[in-house]
Amino acid sequence: MGTYDKRTLVTGGAGFLGSHLCERLVKRGEDVLCVDNLFTGTKRNLGALLGDPGFELMRHDVTFPLYVEVDRIYNLACPASPIHYQRDPVQTTKTSVHGAINMLGLAKRVRARILQASTSEVYGDPEVHPQVETYWGRVNPVGPRSCYDEGKRCAETLFFDYQRQHALEVKVVRIFNTYGPRMHPDDGRVVSNFVVQALRGEDLTIYGDGSQTRSFCYVDDLIDGFLLMMDSEKGFHGPVNLGNPGEFTMLELADKVLRITGSKSRVVHKPLPPDDPRQRQPDITLAKTKLGWQPKVALDDGLKETVAYFRGVL
Numbered sequence: 001m002g003t004y005d006k007r008t009l010v011t012g013g014a015g016f017l018g019s020h021l022c023e024r025l026v027k028r029g030e031d032v033l034c035v036d037n038l039f040t041g042t043k044r045n046l047g048a049l050l051g052d053p054g055f056e057l058m059r060h061d062v063t064f065p066l067y068v069e070v071d072r073i074y075n076l077a078c079p080a081s082p083i084h085y086q087r088d089p090v091q092t093t094k095t096s097v098h099g100a101i102n103m104l105g106l107a108k109r110v111r112a113r114i115l116q117a118s119t120s121e122v123y124g125d126p127e128v129h130p131q132v133e134t135y136w137g138r139v140n141p142v143g144p145r146s147c148y149d150e151g152k153r154c155a156e157t158l159f160f161d162y163q164r165q166h167a168l169e170v171k172v173v174r175i176f177n178t179y180g181p182r183m184h185p186d187d188g189r190v191v192s193n194f195v196v197q198a199l200r201g202e203d204l205t206i207y208g209d210g211s212q213t214r215s216f217c218y219v220d221d222l223i224d225g226f227l228l229m230m231d232s233e234k235g236f237h238g239p240v241n242l243g244n245p246g247e248f249t250m251l252e253l254a255d256k257v258l259r260i261t262g263s264k265s266r267v268v269h270k271p272l273p274p275d276d277p278r279q280r281q282p283d284i285t286l287a288k289t290k291l292g293w294q295p296k297v298a299l300d301d302g303l304k305e306t307v308a309y310f311r312g313v314l
């Protein structure tokens with residue numbers, strides 16, 4: 001096992017991405033404190049980690065202050081799928097904004113490096129394609145997605161102000177749609193929905209005409225990007241896009257899922273939710289140059305892993 005030379009805090013560590021990150025950090029020998037209120041995360045996601053001496057779970061809501069001694073902070077706490085973040089939208093904004101203030105206050109007191117899990121949603125429904133970090137975005141401030149989008153935008157503002165005002169070593173990554181094992185089967189995101197529907201023989205629900213696009217990154221690739229960003233040279237703060245530039249329509253995704261599962265499900269169309277972005281594709285030039293990062297897992301291969309996971313769960 002590891003040498004525990006670093007004490008690392010992961011907020012939202014019991015969620016989809018957080019649990020993969022905790023696993024990788026413990027494997028690297030870091031002493032991991034996972035803080036999570038278990039709103040969308042579960043202890044089940046943490047599996048064998050719960051008995052590992054390099055790992056500790058604390059049930060805590062990041063909108064309240066937290067006094068611990070750590071060297072590094074990964075701030076992931078925030079529900080990420082539309083049905084979860086829209087269930088209690090005020091709490092979603094509080095989690096992003098108060099959560100960021102508390103974690104930045106903590107980082108400032110203990111002089112920790114701190115990474116923020118931001119999102120491609122800061123670009124809103126973009127008129128620049130593919131999206132580069134210098135693009136300021138087109139976000140509706142008063143729609144049903146705003147609690148998430150504006151909360152994350154404000155969190156970025158706080159990160160850069162703490163950097164300028166208090167010389168904090170902040171690291172901001174903008175994550176594009178990520179998928180893989182341990183997605184919630186019922187969180188409404190497109191990859192989990194399609195895979196679960198296909199495996200159950202239910203209709204695949206395409207919202208709108210299915211011509212909207214997304215770019216899907218496999219979870220292992222994304223975690224590589226997190227670790228490289230946290231370890232990146234002092235003074236590099238981002239924001240940096242992390243995502244897979246392969247761009248697919250929802251119709252293409254449905255076809256792939258049907259082929260890989262061998263399912264006989266049909267495809268049906270449902271209304272498009274308000275403010276649903278038309279297209280999304282990361283420009284990852286910055287991540288390539290500054291971090292030497294690019295995704296390795298093709299969508300077909302990642303979908304096979306994801307399907308295998310859901311077969312086990314269902």
Ligand code: NAD
Pocket residue numbers: 011012013014015016017018035036037038039040041042060061062063075076077078079080081095099117118119120174175176177178179
């Ligand atoms: P998730 O819902 O599985 O994980 C979020 C975790 O945060 C959960 O374990 C939840 O219980 C916890 N949490 C929520 N509110 C909290 C609070 N107030 N205090 C403490 N813990 C709290 O989602 P995920 O997909 O793993 O996303 C993790 C992070 O990455 C989020 O910040 C999300 O915005 C960001 N992100 C994810 C994606 C993606 O495609 N998965 C894309 C862009 C950004």
Ligand code: UDP
Pocket residue numbers: 064065066067068101102103104105106107108109
């Ligand atoms: N905070 C925290 N843990 C710490 C230090 C601070 O949770 O170890 C919280 C604290 O409650 C405060 C917030 O972080 O509300 C911001 O802290 P900062 O020192 O930046 O601001 P101030 O305390 O001056 O408001």
Ligand code: UDP
Pocket residue numbers: 082177188189190191193194205206207208212214250272273276277
């Ligand atoms: N979507 C879909 N069917 C579903 C779930 C989602 O067609 O069962 C669409 C959704 O309207 C959006 C895309 O898939 O255009 C990605 O949705 P998701 O919620 O996964 O991510 P986000 O919109 O946040 O990128």
